Amino acid sequence: MNAVQVLNFQQSSVRTVADNKGELWFLANDVCEILGYSNPRQAVQKNCKEKGVSNRYTLTRGGEQSMTYINEPNLYRLIIKSRKPAAEAFEEWVMETVLPTIRKTGGYQIGQKTTADDRTGLRQAVAALVGRKGIDYSSAYSMIHQRFNVEAIEDIPADKLPEAVAYVHALTLHTGLTGEVLDREPLPTPQPALPISGNALYDLAVAVRYGAYAIRMGKDVSAPLKQLGCKQAVRMWTVWAETRSRLKAAANALEALSAHADAEHAAKIRSILPEIRNLSAV
Structure with missing residues (x-):
């Protein structure tokens, strides 16, 4: 180990x-x-x-x-x-x-520093914000520091950089920002309402994930069970083979629906999707 x-x-x-x-x-x-x-x-x-x-x-x-x-x-x-x-x-x-x-x-890094190359997209977004809105760089970076509770952009975790870039783009598009600092984050673009709550959609995503786990485990044990004479072994493998494409389709559907959920549940749903897709892979 x-x-x-x-x-x-x-x-x-x-x-x-x-x-x-x-x-x-x-x-x-x-x-x-x-x-x-x-x-x-x-x-x-x-x-x-x-x-x-x-x-x-x-x-x-x-x-x-x-x-x-x-x-x-x-x-x-x-x-x-x-x-x-x-x-x-x-x-x-x-x-x-x-x-x-x-x-x-391949690893779970806590507080890992990003490189200058990692932050290229963020710097470009800040440059666009400064040029478009006529504010200075100090004010632009101050908003980022405040939004992500860091003292420097180097302290923003790697997995948060896309969110930081999106935040700066939102500032650039915000019509109320002209040579001033926002006192709050721009409001998100309204999305069509779902017929179910974000929490219910998240529950559905979790159920699909557990189903994918069960189907994949059934496939993994089907071969040894077949050798032991289990009559259900072939069916367990068949269920996995016939369900993989449907699991992928379910993941795609959940990803599309998550765009209409609230930010908290959308983020939780999207974090599950790679696992569902991985479990349905060969």
């Missing part, structure tokens, strides 16, 4: 380590503290499968100690059995932020 990496969930820290296959393992003590288990060892023994439990020496305040780590399936087992309200938010953070980022980029 690789070096331990600390991830931050709300006010808590979760120590993790990636194995040689790139799969993430979570320190059981940290997970149990978030989920409200008073006895981590007992919680792991009662709820986790032994195959997904591993010990490794980890540096602590008391020196190196043998600590228990659990894999992703065992993490979900602890989440499901938890009665703490934070469990749902923790699951959402893992499934919609941490794991998709790792699978897309």
